[in-house]
Amino acid sequence: MPELPENVExxxxxxxxxxxxxxxxxxxxxxxxxxxxxxxxxxxxxxxARGVISLVEDNCTVCMLCARQCPDWxxxxxxxxxxEPPRREGGKPRTVSKxxxxxxxxxxxxxxxxxxxxxxxxxxxxxxxxxYSEPSIADLxxxxxxxxxxxxxxxxxxxxxxGADAPKGKKK
Ligand code: SF4
Ligand code: SF4
Numbered sequence: 773m774p775e776l777p778e779n780v781e782x783x784x785x786x787x788x789x790x791x792x793x794x795x796x797x798x799x800x801x802x803x804x805x806x807x808x809x810x811x812x813x814x815x816x817x818x819x820x821a822r823g824v825i826s827l828v829e830d831n832c833t834v835c836m837l838c839a840r841q842c843p844d845w846x847x848x849x850x851x852x853x854x855x856e857p858p859r860r861e862g863g864k865p866r867t868v869s870k871x872x873x874x875x876x877x878x879x880x881x882x883x884x885x886x887x888x889x890x891x892x893x894x895x896x897x898x899x900x901x902x903x904y905s906e907p908s909i910a911d912l913x914x915x916x917x918x919x920x921x922x923x924x925x926x927x928x929x930x931x932x933x934x935g936a937d938a939p940k941g942k943k944k
Contacts, residue, residue: 819927821900822883824914826922827874831895834869838887838896846880847887848873876919878904879912894939899925 776784808815817823834851850873856866876887888896899922906912914922932938 817900817902819900820898822885822898823900823902824904824922825876825888825919826897826899826926827916827919828895828923829871829916829920831893832871832874833893834871835892837890837892841886841890843884843886844880844882846877848875871916874916874919875913877913879909897923897926900927901925
């Protein structure tokens with residue numbers, strides 16, 4: 773095929789490109805939208821979605837495992853040892869760990885879920901709740917009270933598989 777002069781080729785290619793672009797635009801306009809008009813419309817997220825982490829304070833033994841494993845170093849824990857009466861009459865007084873501070877900084881968290889996985893005492897759970905954006909990044913630090921409140925939004929956990937060990941809780 774003989775080669776077209778450059779100006780003729782350009783004159784042909786411009787409307788051709790424009791037609792292709794408009795075709796793509798119209799085809800997309802005819803497809804149903806995959807986005808929603810948040811916050812007027814809210815999507816129903818999967819029940820096990822990683823929205824926010826909740827804390828069951830009574831289960832936490834202040835073992836620090838979650839804080840040590842967190843790749844972002846965004847879990848801050850402080851605790852102290854306390855004496856409690858013996859479980860049995862005549863026994864020794866027990867030394868128990870008490871939680872003073874448990875904060876998660878959601879301004880740093882990358883939602884990897886490692887802390888939830890490694891907790892040996894089932895003290896951390898995922899909630900699908902995601903509406904906790906803040907005008908100030910400093911307010912994304914959730915303390916143990918706020919983390920405990922998220923527990924209300926944690927969906928019912930599926931039952932254990934046959935033969936599985938029951939989760940360990942803190943001994944009272
Ligand atoms: S989800 Fe990951 S990044 Fe976030 S607090 Fe837990 S371990 Fe850290
Ligand atoms: S939340 Fe779990 S892993 Fe973290 S300090 Fe408490 S008991 Fe240990």
